[in-house]
Amino acid sequence: MPALTTYETTIIPYWVDYNGHLRDAFYLLIFSYATDALMDRLGMDSNNREASGHSLFTLELHLNYLHEVKLDADVEVRTQIIGHDSKRLHLYHSLHLIGDEKELAGNEQMLLHVDLDGPRSAPFSEETLRTLQAIVADQADLPAPAYIGRVIALPVRK
Numbered sequence: 001m002p003a004l005t006t007y008e009t010t011i012i013p014y015w016v017d018y019n020g021h022l023r024d025a026f027y028l029l030i031f032s033y034a035t036d037a038l039m040d041r042l043g044m045d046s047n048n049r050e051a052s053g054h055s056l057f058t059l060e061l062h063l064n065y066l067h068e069v070k071l072d073a074d075v076e077v078r079t080q081i082i083g084h085d086s087k088r089l090h091l092y093h094s095l096h097l098i099g100d101e102k103e104l105a106g107n108e109q110m111l112l113h114v115d116l117d118g119p120r121s122a123p124f125s126e127e128t129l130r131t132l133q134a135i136v137a138d139q140a141d142l143p144a145p146a147y148i149g150r151v152i153a154l155p156v157r158k
Contacts, residue, residue, distance in 0.1 A: 003078035003142060004041070004135070007034035008098060011073045022069035031063070031093045031107040034077035038091070042131050054122055056089065056111040064106040064147045074098045080142055084132050086123045087113045092145045106147040 007030065015026040039045065039056055049055045069075065076098045082090040088110060095105040115122035124132070 003080040003094065003139065004038070005076050006037040006041070006079040006093070007077040009033070009075060011069060011071055011075065013071060016071045020070055022073075024063075024065070027063060027065065027069075027095065027105050028061075028107070030075070030077060030095065031061075031105075031109075034079055034093050035091075035109065035111070038079050042128050043125075044128060049116075052125070053116045054125075055114055055116055057114045057119070059088075059110045059112050061107060061109045062147075062150055064150070066106065066147075067102065067104045069095070069104050075104070080139055080145060081132065081136050082108075082144070082148060084124075084129075084136070086129070087121045089113070089132070092148055094145065106145060108145075108148050108150075 009030060011022055011026075015022055015029075017023045035056070035058075044054070044056065074097065076096055077093050078096060080092045080094075082092055084090065089112075091109050091111070093107040093109070094103045095107075096103060112121055113124050113128075114120065
């Protein structure tokens with residue numbers, strides 16, 4: 001199975017900056033909607049959140065701008081599960097023109113499953129873990145994304 005297509009949209013005028021490119025903040029908005037769609041696929045939709053009192057919180061993310069995205073572009077987000085444990089989910093979103101393999105932007109995220117009553121971390125439900133494991137198994141042949149595990153730093157000068 002390839003990465004999951006989790007979100008599709010068209011770039012609207014409000015999202016475009018003075019250079020005619022998608023504004024930085026709207027890359028993250030698009031990736032955030034893809035995370036919401038993944039939550040739905042995992043059975044963690046709004047009805048589940050209300051009933052269970054659990055949700056996912058973003059602990060950390062990295063965003064790489066790789067190529068220009070312009071007004072009226074039809075884009076899709078493809079999502080790959082990198083790993084998970086009983087409470088955390090490591091994922092990677094890539095942004096593409098619909099149907100194109102060229103990666104326009106990449107977004108690595110670490111999410112935490114949270115009991116909203118605390119709020120405090122909480123284990124995933126058995127059903128969510130089964131769904132995660134099935135996605136990971138389906139994606140087992142996918143290569144690791146090129147832009148995971150990156151660190152921001154200036155080179156050390158000697």
